[in-house]
Amino acid sequence: MGKEQVLTAEExxxxxxxxxxxxMIDKGYKVLNVRKELDVNPQILxxxxxxxxxxxVRTATYPDMGLLLPHIAAEVMKHGNKHKAICYFASVGIANANGQTDEEMAQPIKDGEYYINYKGLQLFPTY
Structure with a gap:
């Protein structure tokens, strides 16, 4: 794969x-705010x-998908209930489209080409 830089967790x-x-924009939502920090939830209002x-939003590299941890779900649901908001989870998986092996596909590179695994917004699970 050469000298390409693998995406950081933040990227x-x-x-x-x-x-x-x-x-969301394509489906007619009006996005009010986006927070890209890893420790801020929710990411999109x-x-x-x-x-x-x-x-x-949770993102992982191939072959995984982003996971919603129960304590994060509980925090956001509590906040969402206060604001009468519907809470959604978006799980995203990203693979290096130029990877020849599973190991290379699991290392998406900056400014590279990607395969995206995303099945849409999902209502929060109830625990």
Whole structure:
């Protein structure tokens, strides 16, 4: 793979957020705010049809998908309930499209080409 730089955790996270943001805009959501920090939840605040949405985005590298941890879900759900918001989770998986092996595919590089695994917004699970 040469001298390419692998995406940092922050860059990977932000790439996942951009995937979800574009999908939401395409589906008619009005995005009010985006937070790209790893330790801030939710990442996306949006409205659609007079309803408020909180979206937690998690991104992982091939072959994994982003995971929503129960304590994060509980925090965001509590905050969402206060603001009468519907809470969604967006799981994103990113692979290096130029990787020839599983190991190379698991290392997306800066300014590279990617395969994106994203199945849309999912309502928060109930625990």
């Amino acid at each position: 990977l996270h932000f790439l996942g957020i951009k995937v979800v943001y574009k999908d 949006a409205t659609k049809d007079d309803k408020r949405y909180f979206v937690v």
